[in-house]
Amino acid sequence: xxxxxxxxxxxxxxxxxxxxxxxxxxxxxxxxxxxxxxxxxxxxxxxxxxxxxxxxxxxxxxxxxxxxxxxxxxxxxxxxxxxxxxxxxxxxxxxxxxxxxxxxxxxxxxxxxxxxxxxxxxxxxxxx
Amino acid sequence: xxxxxxxxxxxxxxxxxxxxxxxxxxxxxxxxxxxxxxxxxxxxxxxxxxxxxxxxxxxxxxxxxxxxxxxxxxxxxxxxxxxxxxxxxxxxxxxxxxxxxxxxxxxxxxxxxxxxxxxxxxxxxxxxxxxxxxxxxxxxxxxxxxxxxxxxxxxxxxxxxxxxxxxxxxxxxxxx
Numbered sequence: 001x002x003x004x005x006x007x008x009x010x011x012x013x014x015x016x017x018x019x020x021x022x023x024x025x026x027x028x029x030x031x032x033x034x035x036x037x038x039x040x041x042x043x044x045x046x047x048x049x050x051x052x053x054x055x056x057x058x059x060x061x062x063x064x065x066x067x068x069x070x071x072x073x074x075x076x077x078x079x080x081x082x083x084x085x086x087x088x089x090x091x092x093x094x095x096x097x098x099x100x101x102x103x104x105x106x107x108x109x110x111x112x113x114x115x116x117x118x119x120x121x122x123x124x125x126x127x128x
Numbered sequence: 129x130x131x132x133x134x135x136x137x138x139x140x141x142x143x144x145x146x147x148x149x150x151x152x153x154x155x156x157x158x159x160x161x162x163x164x165x166x167x168x169x170x171x172x173x174x175x176x177x178x179x180x181x182x183x184x185x186x187x188x189x190x191x192x193x194x195x196x197x198x199x200x201x202x203x204x205x206x207x208x209x210x211x212x213x214x215x216x217x218x219x220x221x222x223x224x225x226x227x228x229x230x231x232x233x234x235x236x237x238x239x240x241x242x243x244x245x246x247x248x249x250x251x252x253x254x255x256x257x258x259x260x261x262x263x264x265x266x267x268x269x270x271x272x273x274x275x276x277x278x279x280x281x282x283x284x285x286x287x288x289x290x291x292x293x294x295x296x297x298x299x300x301x302x303x304x
Contacts, residue, residue: 028161029172030199050174050199057159057175065157093164 003034005124006090010036013117019105020113021081025121026052028087028094041100052096056085073111082107088118091126131188134294135207136177137232138217139225140167140196143249143281145177147217148193151287152179156191172196176203181291189291201235208236213243213294220251220259220278229266240272243297245290247279 010023014036021041025033030053032045059074074085081102088097099114136144149156159175177193192207194200214236219225229246238244248259260276267274275293279286 027164028174029163029165030174030197031164046199047202050197051202053161053174054159054195054200054203055175057161061157061159061175065155094162 003126005126006034006121007036009117009120009124010034013099013113014038016113017101017105017109019081019102020099020110021102022048022098022100023117024048024052024098025088025090026096026098028056028096029053033090033095043100048098052085052098056087056096059085060087073114075107075111077107079103081105082110084111084114086114086118089122090124095121097121129182129186129188131190132212133190133192133207133210134213134215134291135211135236136191136193136215136217137204137236138196139219139222139228140172141169142196142217142219142225143247143279144193144196144217145173146281147215147247147279147287147290148177148179148191150282150284151181151191151291153182154180174200176206183291183295198231204235211236211242213245213298214238215290215294216244216246217281218246218248218259218263220248222250222259226259226262226266229263233266233270233272238272238274241301243294243301244274245293245297246274246276247281247286247290248276249279249281251278252280 014020014023021038024035026049030050032049035045055074060071063069063071076083084099086097088095097118099110101110136148138144157178160171160173163172173195179191182188194204194207216232246263263276
């Protein structure tokens with residue numbers, strides 16, 4: 001399937017900062033839809049999709065059962081950088097967006113880029 | 129009170145989520161999502177199923193169900209630490225599910241000392257009597273002698289039989 005518009009949006013967000021290392025969209029059940037890497041970073045796409053799906057679903061379950069509310073984002077802060085996971089929709093399909101950035105990019109800024117991209121992906125008219 | 133950790137493992141659609149829902153005395157943690165590919169059912173577990181039962185004043189059991197697909201094996205690692213017992217579910221007459229048994233026995237390092245029960249599910253839907261024999265063959269090659277039950281994951285009494293068996297196995301292993 002052609003994901004031209006999706007690729008374009010992801011590349012545009014990648015260009016916002018060299019600190020962004022990976023942006024990946026996966027189906028809610030852990031299949032890779034599209035992944036873009038920064039120049040010097042590689043990770044196994046299939047593994048990233050599986051992790052994205054598990055973490056988003058666990059975070060969602062925690063929000064529902066502990067906080068009695070809906071999930072907005074899952075943020076993992078590491079020594080070298082941050083991982084942001086946001087639930088979105090791509091066409092009719094529940095999906096998870098993952099943005100990985102080095103610590104040069106403030107976590108709030110990374111979250112903003114991920115959120116804006118998730119909203120844009122939701123608006124793409126695609127038949128899946 | 130001692131809380132023990134029980135894992136439910138097995139291939140996709142073998143009934144892990146259903147069994148945990150039937151056993152748990154609390155609302156289960158549910159991480160099922162709609163499957164984007166045909167796996168023979170609408171929803172699939174991508175995170176973890178979690179439930180909890182209190183057996184008596186001294187024992188409670190945490191029920192952990194892991195996703196069936198191997199790509200989620202990093203979730204299996206979360207559950208693997210400090211296991212008290214394992215339930216392996218096999219879909220009746222499913223070659224794939226029986227093949228997975230070998231892999232799971234290795235992954236979860238099943239020995240005769242670890243309480244473990246094998247449950248054959250979907251026997252009410254799919255005909256075939258060979259599954260038990262094939263499982264026995266796999267176990268024989270490993271010199272394992274584990275209880276094998278045909279169960280209906282929707283029936284609470286079947287689920288409770290598994291728990292009772294695991295407790296008995298532990299008592300037997302401990303010589304009590």
